[in-house]
Amino acid sequence: MRHTSPPVRGRYWPAGRRVFTRPRPQADISLPVFSDLRAAWTGRIELQANALVPLNVYLSDDAGPLADKVARYGGSLGAVVRLSGLPNHPVLPQHDAALTRLFRLAAERALDVDLHVDETDDPDSRMLREVARVALRERFTGRIVCSHCCSLALQTDEYIDATLNDLLAAGIDIVSLPTVNMYLQSRQAGRTPRWRGVTLLHEMKSRGLRVAVAGDNCRDPFHAYGDHDMLDTFTQAVRILQLDHPFADWLTTATRAPAEIMRLDNDDSIGALAVGGRADLILVRARTYSELLSRHQFDRIVLRMGRAIDTTLPDYRLLDDMN
Ligand SMILES: [Zn+2]
Incomplete structure (x- = not known):
């Protein structure tokens, strides 16, 4: 059994891991490979590229060429919103400068923005509100999605209230990563x-x-488990975030909401069921949420364009050369 040791607490990148800090050669390597994979998987998996780079890149001459390449490949502009070697509190002029450059580069090329923010248990990490503040000041009209946002849960009620107001004003969508963040935090x-x-x-x-x-x-140093199974992600999200009693429409957090955030919702009802839609859906042996969430549903039927596809899981040995 392969064992991966957990990352050091409070550090985004585990010790010993190669850190993607130089976008120029890496983007030239990754984006063409990504483009080929996206073409190969068209109609089966919706793949979108995001330039997830350290925020420092937006203080360097690499930022403009990176944004051009992202635009050429139809991706979104992104960052891990922290500056290496600097704390996330107080907010420094360098944070403002880097985020301002990121939003301006995105606006000039009509790119959406996808940021990984405040993935820490440090309550003084307040980059989420800084993102909203810069986006509002820049009058950014593209789509913004911020993921993680862990430290917000450890801040004061007053600060939370003000941050939520700013997020709403800036039109920022939020992605929580319940399995990953419960594992790491x-x-x-x-x-x-x-x-x-x-x-x-x-x-x-x-x-x-x-x-x-x-x-x-x-199954990497940031999260030792998982199988890219959104039904499992939703099942665990219900337990971790208490998305129950009532279940209400929380299922949309794994269906319609991500489709909208990815701008897929205009394409034949992706993320929702509709008469005349494309019949991409999962059938399970469950009549209630309790039955759905209490079994792993390995016997599910997956329909793509109305046809059942092969859902046989690959033997782990086939994945050995990816470890
Ligand atoms: Zn992340």
Whole structure:
């Protein structure tokens, strides 16, 4: 059995991992490969590219060429919103300068923005509100999605309230990563975790923000488990975030909301069922949410364009050369 040791608490990149800090050669390598894969999987998996780079890139001459390449390949502009070597609090002029450049480069090329923000248990990490503040000041009209946003759950009620107002004003969508963040946050050897690591989806949704659940890591140093299964992600999200009693329309966090955030909702009812739609759906042996969420549903039937596809899972040995 392969064992991956968990990342060091409070650090985004685990020690020893190659850090993607130089976009120029990496973007030239990754984007053409991505483009080929996207073409190969057309009609089966919707793939969108995001330039997930350290925020420092937007303080360098690499930012413009990177944005051009992202535009050429139909991706979105992104960043892990922290500057290496600097704390996330207080907000520094360099944070403002980097985010301003990011939003301007995106606006000039009509790109959407996808940011990984405040993935930490440090309550002083307040980049989420800074993102909203810069987006509002720049009058950015593209789509903005912020994921993680963990530290918000550890901040004061007053600060949370003000942040939610700013997020709503800036039109920012939120993605929570319940499995990944519960795995990483509050992790210290020999110490039982005290919180679940997730952001404030209940408060955000009731405020009118669009919210989704997802995972950005699967069997790697950031999350040791997972199988890229959105039904499993939703099942665990229900437990971790208490999306039940009532279940209400929380299922949309794994269906319609991500489709809308990815701008797929205009394309033949992706993420929703509709008469005359394309019949992409999952059939399960369950009559209620309790039955749905209590079994793994490995015997599910997956329809693509109305036809059942082969859902046989690959043997783990076929994945060995990817480890
Ligand atoms: Zn992330």
